Amino acid sequence: MDKLRVLITREQIAAKVTEMAAQITADFAGEPVVLLGVLKGATIFLADLARQIKLDASFDFIAVSSYGKAKQQSGEVKLMKDVDQSVEGKNIILVEDILDTGLTLTYIKNMLLAHQPKALKVAALLDKVSRRTEPVSADYVGFVIPDEFVVGYGLDFAERYRNLPDVCVLESDSETG
Ligand code: IMP
Ligand code: MG
DSSP: OEEEEEEEOHHHHHHHHHHHHHHHHHHTTTSOEEEEEEETTTHHHHHHHHTTOOSOEEEEEEEEOOOTTSSSOOSOOOEEEOOSSOOTTSEEEEEEEEESSSHHHHHHHHHHHTTOOSEEEEEEEEEOGGGOOSSOOOSEEEEEOOSOOEEBTTBOBTTBSTTOSSEEEEEEHHHHO
16 A cells, blocks of 8 residues: 655645746746656646746657656666657757656756757756766756655656645555554
8 A cells, every 4th residue: 555645735836836937937038948848757847837937938748768667767768759849959948857866867968968959958846866876957946855756746656646736755554664
């Protein structure tokens, strides 16, 4: 059996997303941006963020291999779906649900930079700073969180829990006693 404990409430998320959108709007004032979401975890964050960004914006999505059914990751990143539109010469805001080791973001950033965007910034809702093994960070960070496995607001465990409105820690009964 899984147990869920609310870590970040929907109200806290909404307030933070508003702040992040205002910062992005100010930083890219007068310029068009592409909100590039990493499927599937970033979809809900992107949907909320996008509606508060007051810029000429378009959407695109990429997909990379992730945890699958385990909470541990293999260390290998694979591109499963590429961008639909060229990123060359564009202001790209990569929208990620969570930064953990940084392996995924490092892979994606290198891939995108090879195609020469005008600018590349990263917006991550959550950041497990203590888990980082790669020298990479986000330009816009919602919340720094402890090393706990979280679900909700787009984040999953084996494809479940993405629809929870709050970010919750997933605890198994065996771990908590
Ligand atoms: P990284 O490559 O280790 O930074 O891992 C990033 C990816 O791992 C994220 O995009 C998520 O898909 C997944 N991930 C890392 N931590 C969590 C978590 O606590 N809950 C759900 N997914 C996570
Ligand atoms: Mg993800």
